[in-house]
Amino acid sequence: QKEVEQDPGPLSVPEGAIVSLNCTYSNSAFQYFMWYRQYSRKGPELLMYTYSSGNKEDGRFTAQVDKSSKYISLFIRDSQPSDSATYLCAMKKVAGNQFYFGTGTSLTVIP
């Protein structure tokens, strides 16, 4: 079993829709949570970083962490065609330097 699970999709939504992306994890040692966006053949770009349970908002993006359920989400409001990309969740334990990534969810926003 992978330590971080993420539905690979693909996910296809109409422009303006609310998108929900999710990851689950099995190890309670994970305390730092990130979401990255990766366009085709490019490096991942950091979107959101959080270390506490609850919600964190940045523009159209909201990251949600539920440590009791070992579940994190990224919500995208008013989705745009430019949001079409692969979204990767990543996690880090308190001890150690390794970041653990999900497999990524491929999102297409249709104009």
Add this chain to the structure above:
Amino acid sequence: ETGVTQSPTHLIKTRGQQVTLRCSSQSGHNTVSWYQQALGQGPQFIFQYYREEENGRGNFPPRFSGLQFPNYSSELNVNALELDDSALYLCASSSPSSTDTQYFGPGTRLTVL
């Protein structure tokens, strides 16, 4: 402020050869991590370098090795290339004040034939 840069962009090698990939970290960042991203997968941690020393390693064999230089740039060396080494190799840097956030370069796409 320049971001993380990597070279070369693409590389084709044959099985058994050796390859060196290069990374320049973002200005002010003294920690560099390397990742392997196979097609359709998330990045897998290879190792991290801090102050020219290896500072953590993932589940990769010793034929994957690295260096960090005094200017914090870094190299990833892979010996005895195998077909499964074909992947996007990503370098990420982080700053001393924010080690839990990493910034990635565009990657080097390695194809092993």
